[in-house]
Amino acid sequence: MATADATSSRWGIVAEFDSAAAIYEAAKKTTDEGYSRVDAHTPFPVHGIDDQLKQRPSGLGWIVVCCGLTGILLAQLMMWWMNAVDYPIWVSGKTPYAWPTTIPITFELMVLLSGFGAVFGMFGLNRLPRLHHPIFKHSSIHRASDDRFFLSIEATDPKFDSAATKSFLEGIGGTNVEIVED
Amino acid sequence: MTAITVIDEPEDPLRRAPLVEGKNDFASVTETIARVAEKRTPRGWYLMFGISIALLLNLGAAVGYLVFTGVGVWGNNVPVGWGWPIVNFVFWIGIGHAGTLISAVLFLFRQKWRTSINRASEAMTIFAVMAAGIFPAIHVGRIWVIYWVFPLPNQMAMWPNFKSPLLWDVFAVSTYFTISALFWYVGLVPDLATFRDRAAKAGRMVAARAYGLFAMGWHGSNRHWIHYEKAYMILAGLSTPLVLSVHSIVSFDFAVSLLPGWHTTIFPPYFVAGAIFSGFGMVLTLMIPARKWLGLHELITLNHLDNIAKILLLTGTMVGYAYGMEFFIAWYSGVEYEQFAFINRATGPYWWSYWIMVSCNVISPQFFWFRSLRRNPTVLFIISIFVNIGMWFERFVITVTSLHRDFLPSSWAYFSPTLIDILTYVGSFGLFFTMFLLFCRFLPILAISEIKGVMPEADPHHGHGHGHDDNHGGEPSSNPTH
Numbered sequence: 001m002a003t004a005d006a007t008s009s010r011w012g013i014v015a016e017f018d019s020a021a022a023i024y025e026a027a028k029k030t031t032d033e034g035y036s037r038v039d040a041h042t043p044f045p046v047h048g049i050d051d052q053l054k055q056r057p058s059g060l061g062w063i064v065v066c067c068g069l070t071g072i073l074l075a076q077l078m079m080w081w082m083n084a085v086d087y088p089i090w091v092s093g094k095t096p097y098a099w100p101t102t103i104p105i106t107f108e109l110m111v112l113l114s115g116f117g118a119v120f121g122m123f124g125l126n127r128l129p130r131l132h133h134p135i136f137k138h139s140s141i142h143r144a145s146d147d148r149f150f151l152s153i154e155a156t157d158p159k160f161d162s163a164a165t166k167s168f169l170e171g172i173g174g175t176n177v178e179i180v181e182d
Numbered sequence: 183m184t185a186i187t188v189i190d191e192p193e194d195p196l197r198r199a200p201l202v203e204g205k206n207d208f209a210s211v212t213e214t215i216a217r218v219a220e221k222r223t224p225r226g227w228y229l230m231f232g233i234s235i236a237l238l239l240n241l242g243a244a245v246g247y248l249v250f251t252g253v254g255v256w257g258n259n260v261p262v263g264w265g266w267p268i269v270n271f272v273f274w275i276g277i278g279h280a281g282t283l284i285s286a287v288l289f290l291f292r293q294k295w296r297t298s299i300n301r302a303s304e305a306m307t308i309f310a311v312m313a314a315g316i317f318p319a320i321h322v323g324r325i326w327v328i329y330w331v332f333p334l335p336n337q338m339a340m341w342p343n344f345k346s347p348l349l350w351d352v353f354a355v356s357t358y359f360t361i362s363a364l365f366w367y368v369g370l371v372p373d374l375a376t377f378r379d380r381a382a383k384a385g386r387m388v389a390a391r392a393y394g395l396f397a398m399g400w401h402g403s404n405r406h407w408i409h410y411e412k413a414y415m416i417l418a419g420l421s422t423p424l425v426l427s428v429h430s431i432v433s434f435d436f437a438v439s440l441l442p443g444w445h446t447t448i449f450p451p452y453f454v455a456g457a458i459f460s461g462f463g464m465v466l467t468l469m470i471p472a473r474k475w476l477g478l479h480e481l482i483t484l485n486h487l488d489n490i491a492k493i494l495l496l497t498g499t500m501v502g503y504a505y506g507m508e509f510f511i512a513w514y515s516g517v518e519y520e521q522f523a524f525i526n527r528a529t530g531p532y533w534w535s536y537w538i539m540v541s542c543n544v545i546s547p548q549f550f551w552f553r554s555l556r557r558n559p560t561v562l563f564i565i566s567i568f569v570n571i572g573m574w575f576e577r578f579v580i581t582v583t584s585l586h587r588d589f590l591p592s593s594w595a596y597f598s599p600t601l602i603d604i605l606t607y608v609g610s611f612g613l614f615f616t617m618f619l620l621f622c623r624f625l626p627i628l629a630i631s632e633i634k635g636v637m638p639e640a641d642p643h644h645g646h647g648h649g650h651d652d653n654h655g656g657e658p659s660s661n662p663t664h
Contacts, residue, residue, distance in 0.1 A: 019639065019644075020639065020640050020641065020642045020644065021641075021642050021643065021644055023642075024642030024643075039403050039404055039405055040402075040403070040404040041401055041402040041403055041404070042402050042404065042407070043208060043212075043372075043376070043402060043630075043631055043634055044372070044631040044632070044634045044635040044640060045404070045407040045408075045410070045411055045635065046404070046640070046642055047640075047641070047642065048642055049404055049642065050404065050408055053404055055404060055405060055408060056408075057408065057412075058408045058409045058411075058412035060409055060412040060413055060416065061412065061416065064416050078333060079344045082333060082341035082342070082344070083341060083343070083344050083345070086341065087339070087340055087341050089341075089343050089345075091343055091345055092345055094345055098345065101344065101345040102344065104347075104350040104353070104354065104427065104431055104434075105344060105349070105350055105353045107423075107427055108350075108353040108354050108357040108424075108427065109353070109357070111357055111361060111420050111423070111424045111427075112357045112360060112361065114416070114420050115357075115360065115361040115364055115365075115417060115420055116364075118413045118416040118417050118420070119364045119367075119368055119413060119417070121409075121413070122368070122409045122410060122412070122413035123398065125409045126403075126405070126406045126409050126410070128398045128399055128400070128406070129398035129399050130398070130399040131394060131395070131398070131399045132399065133399055133401055135401055136401065141401070142379035142380075142382065142383050143379075144379075144401060144402045145212075145372065145375045145376040145378075145379045145400075145401075145402060145631075146208065146209055146212045146376060146379070146380075147207065147208035147209040147212065150402075
C-alpha cells in the first residue's frame, strides 16, 4: 500500500503507552512539540490530561441549561393552558391555575429535559454513535478499553509528517507506533 | 516510634482502606469482571432463572386474571381502598432509591468506594422501578384507559388534574425511571466497549456486534471523555434532587390527604430516609451472594459492606426517630382522631404489623454498632432480609392501619389480602429477579472503567512523589476530581 495514493488516505499515527503516568508525560511532550490534532485513548479518564493535550473543557453545560429552561417553560405552559384555559378545572378550593401545585411537575419536566440534554448532547458533541473509526485498525487498540493508553496524532495536523512524527512518538517512549489508514 | 511493626491491617483511622484488594492491576480488574459474563453459564444461574421466570409467569397470570375480572379479586374494599398494590408500589419504588443514592449522591460527595457497587445498584433501581410501575397501573382498575394519566388528547376532551399528587407521582416516577435508565446506560458505554473489544479478540462475533452496537463506537478518546465526564456529573447533579423529589411526591400521595395517620409534614423526609434504608437493605441482599458466587470479593470488599451497614444504621435510626416523632406530634396536636390513629396503629387489630415494622427497621440495624457484625457477610445478609421485610410492613402499616378505622365506626373493617394479592406481589419478585439475573449474565456488573479510575496507578503522578501517595491508598490524593 506504499503508493503515492496512500498518503491521502492516512488518518494518523497511533502510539501505545503502558501507564497513565507515561501517557500524561507523552501528551505534554507532544503538544509542547507543536502538534495540535492530538488525542489520547484511555480505559478511563486520566486526570489532568486535558490540559496536557490542550483540549478545551466541555460546553455541555450550556446545552443542559437550555433544555432545563425549556422543561420549566413547557411544564408551566402545559399546566396553565390545560387546567386554566382549555378546560378550566375548579378543584380542592384552588383557582384553575394555582402556581404552588405546579411546582412538582415543573421540577420533574426540568429534570427530564435536562437529562435528555445531558445524554443526547454528550453523544452529539462526541459525534457518536459512530460504529466505525479508523483508529480501530491499530493492532493493539483493543487494549484501550483494558489496560493500555494510546496517543494519536492525526494526519490533518499541520506538523504531521509520517516519518518524523513516527520517530518522535517512538522517541518519547511510545511502542507499537503504527500509521493508521483512513 | 517504637519498634513494634504492624504487619496486619493498619488501624490508623486516617489511612484509607484500599478500594481494590489483592494484587490487582487494570488487566486483572477487566478480567475479573468480564469473566462473569464470558464464562459458561453456571447451573445455579439456570436454576435461579427458572424460578424467577416461573414467578414472572405467575405475575402475568395474576395480572391477566385481574384485568379480565376486575379489582374485586383483591382484598381492597371500603374503607381500605388502598391495599397491597399501593403497599407494593411504595415498597419497590423505595428500593430503587438506594441505587440512585449510590450512583449520584455518593458520586457528588466523592465517595470513591461507590465504584464497585454502583452499577449493580443502578440496575436494581431500574428493575425495582419497573416492578413498582406495574402496581399503580393495574390499581386503576381499567388499565385500558391508563393513558388518561398522561396529558394526551382523549375522547372526553379533558385534561388531567395537575393539582393532584397522584398525577405528580406519574410525572415523578416516569421521569425517575427515564433518568435512571439513561444514567445507567451512560455509565455502561465504556464498559460495553471493553466487552466488545474482548469479544472481537476472542472471535465471538455475534457478541462483539451486539455489545458494539450499544457501545456506540466508543474508543476512549479523551475528547469524548471530557464531554462524558461532564454529562456524568450533570446527571448526578440532576438525579440527586430527583431522587429526593420522587419519594417526597410518593409521600404526598398520603400526606396531602386529610386522613389521620397520613396528614403529616414529616412524611417527605421520613419516606426518603426509609427508601434509602430499604434500598441499601436490598443492595446487601443482592450483593452478598453475588460477590461470593461470582468471585468479586477483591472488588466488593468487607469495607464496602461495612460502609453499607453504617448507612443502614443511620437511616434505620432515622426512621425510628420518625416513628417516635409521629406519636409525639399526634399527642401534641391535641386532635383526638390523630391520637386514636397512632394508638390504634400500635395496639389495635394490626398491632402485630406495627411491631414487626419496629423490630425489623429500628432494632435490627442496631447490631451494626459493632464492627465485627458489620464485617460479617452472614449477619449482614440476615439483617438485610429483616430490613426488606420491615420496610414492606412500614408501607403496610401506613396504608392499611390508617384506612381500616374510618371516621364512622359503622365503616370499620379488617383488611385481609386474597390469594391474587399474594400471587401478584410474589410475581413482582419474579420480574425483578428475572431482570437482575439477565443483567448479571450479559452485562458488566461492576463499573470497570470507574474502578480503574480509583486505583492508585490511575493517578498520572503515581510513583513520582514517594511517600506522598502510597500503594495502598485507594485515593490519589493529588487529584480530588472524579
